[in-house]
Amino acid sequence: MRQIKWFFTGIIFITAITITYIWQNNFTEEEMLSGEEGNSTLPNSTAVHTVPVKEADTIFETINASEPSVNHADFASSTSGKNSKYYLPFPSNNYSTGDVLSVIVETYDHSGKRRSSGGDFFIARLFNNKLNSDCSGTVYDFNNGTYLITFPLYWKGEAYISIKLYHSAQAVSVLRMLRENYTRRSAFKGIFVFSKVEENTECSFDMSPEENVCDFSDVNSGVKWFCRKPPKLSCGHFRYHQCYSQQQYPLNQQESQLLQSGNILTDIVPMGPSSIVVQSKDQAIKMPPCAVKPFEPKDSTGFVFNGTWNPSECQMQQFHTEEKVVQCLKGKKIYSIGDSTSRQWWEYLVNQVPSFNVVHKGKLERTDQHLAVEFTHNILLQWRPHGTPWETGERYNFLNLQPTANQINSIFGGNEFVIILSLGAHFTPFPLKPYIERLVNIKTALKRLLARNPGTKVIVKSTNTREVSSDLLFRSDWLTFQQNRAMKEVFKGLTIGFIDAWDVTVAYGSWAAHPSHHIIQNEVDLLLSYICPAE
Known part of the structure; x- marks a missing residue:
């Protein structure tokens, strides 16, 4: 009945x-x-x-000031990944879990001359394929051609260093110019x-x-x-x-060389050891439950071990059975607002729980509301797209793209409500400041929501890495990285759970706009760990 x-x-x-x-x-x-x-x-x-x-102005000016604006007319003087080197400044035979490994990168141009300015964009990882373990590194720019990269040492055993020059500062300068001036x-x-x-x-x-x-x-x-x-x-x-x-921006010969595939994600050559051996400390650290709290950005948010994501600050659980998911979400109303990567979370949960009834999915998968209900345990699971801009070749109803802030304002909230936000991938072709303004308005809506119902849980997801494709001018991961920087600044101090999808996908070595099922599973496990913290 x-x-x-x-x-x-x-x-x-x-x-x-x-x-x-x-x-x-x-x-x-x-x-x-x-x-x-x-x-x-x-x-x-x-x-x-x-x-x-x-x-918005303050955040934009801070990020804008750190972005390189250098002469990109001479390809030969740009940073060369093949000529650049890295080394360990303090090599040791005694590394332990919990330590931090420091690596120095010295950059050279294509003619072999030492670079004297910064702004290059690197992707750095530690990995061990036998252990199926990985983590990302944090890059510090001294603005003189030298960089410090740090890696937390999370696992016992060998750890191999990978440092890739994604873009030279000159290539970044081209992307920055296009982002701000060719809208x-x-x-x-x-x-x-x-x-x-x-x-x-x-x-x-x-x-x-x-x-x-x-x-x-x-x-x-x-x-x-x-x-x-x-x-x-x-x-x-x-x-x-x-x-x-639109017609692509007509790059000149020098600009085209900077952005050719052979000059993207090039490996930096080691001067000395390219791996270390890490010993385990005797003491085990018990991680606290995952909990929403005033957000403070971290350099490293976790690591992969035996193929599973391990947050560095809280205890992630695994929700790999229908029973565990249902018990966690019992009585919950989940409102997800974002892009197709948050829709992947919706699809994963619906597939994980066969008792979900898909009430509405619409004719257009990319822009229509997705609504599923689990009647027995009173669970509502909804995904809706964020507002404009929304990039799809399909013709869609403009009214489907309600602004994110308006969607938040329409939710009363309460202990049974969970709000998931994911905005970024559709914004990379456009100037950074309007994106920051959008986030600031969303934060204002979230503050109102949390004021009227502090028990509401808010989970924010950053934007993950993607393919290195032919539309690099639109989709470069440098553009994504800068947006993620802005997102962290905007939401700093707000009571949320933050899932750093960028850090997750860099650690996994993923280069896909839509991450694999395995990565989605780990992201959803972290999501559910925030909703239902370990006791």
Whole structure:
């Protein structure tokens, strides 16, 4: 009887939502022909963009000041991974778990001349393939061509050093210039429809309201979005959105060389030992339960051992059976807002628990709401995309992309509520400051949520590594790394659980926009460890 009651309750809920949506979009022919805007479901077009400018400016200026802006006209003078060297400044025969290994990198250009400035982008790892163990390293830039890389020593046994030059400072300077000044590399079109008439116009976040535009900006979230007005139809006819690739920025010969595949992720050559042997300390350290708390960014958040992620600050549990997942999520309402990597978490949990009923998935997997309910144990699991920009070649309903801050503001919260946030991958082609402004507004919404219901758990996920592909100008991991830096600064001090997907995927040596099932399993185990801490 209880399941029947839940079933009819669900049907009534979905029907109510559907009727509301149809009512909101039921424009009459008279309204259309009269040219009335009729956009009651669109954001307020008279929005006053209320962004906490000072905080966003401060964070942007701090990160911007640390990014290299060097002459990239001479390829020969740029940093060469093949010519650069690393060495151990304090080699020892007595390394123990809990120690920190220091490595010095000295950089040289392609003509063999010593570099005297910084700004290079490295990926550093310790690994042991036999033990299936890995961790990332932290890079400190002395801004004179020398770098210090540190590795916490987490496991007993051999540890092999891998340091790769992902981009030279000159290549980074090109990417930075494109990010800030060439904002239409990934472009959007608005599709306006009435009857048999369809008109397409350009859309973006950086048009001026004084131009001949339709302003679909949102007053509550501060999200700016504009489309050129169509020649015949009105702004109220706006229906769909679509992303497409603009013509690539025309790189000159020197810039092209800097970003050629042969100059990306090149191994730095060791001057001396490239591995060490680590002994185990006798004392065992008992890790505390994973708990949401005021967030403080850490250089290293964990390591892989025997293929399993081990957080450095808390005890991660494994939830590999349906029973364990259900007992953890019993009575919970999980609201996930983000990109396709957080949707992977939703898909993993639905597959892990066969008793989940997928109530709604929509026609468009990438942009439609995903909703699953486990009736017996009263579990709700929802995923929705964050707002614009959203990069997909599919035509999708613009109204599906509600700003993240608005979605948070619509949630009352409480002890049974869990909010998951993941924003980053769709923002890399665009300037950094609007991304920071978006995060600051989201943080403001989270503060309000936690003020009205402090028992609500908030989990934030950083952006993971991805493939080194042909659209490097859009997708370089350097762009992702800088966004993650900004994310950590924005959310510093907020009571959250933080899952550093960047650190996880670097440690696993993963180069995929959508990480493997095994990595997703470990990320979800950490997520559930925050929701249901070990006793």
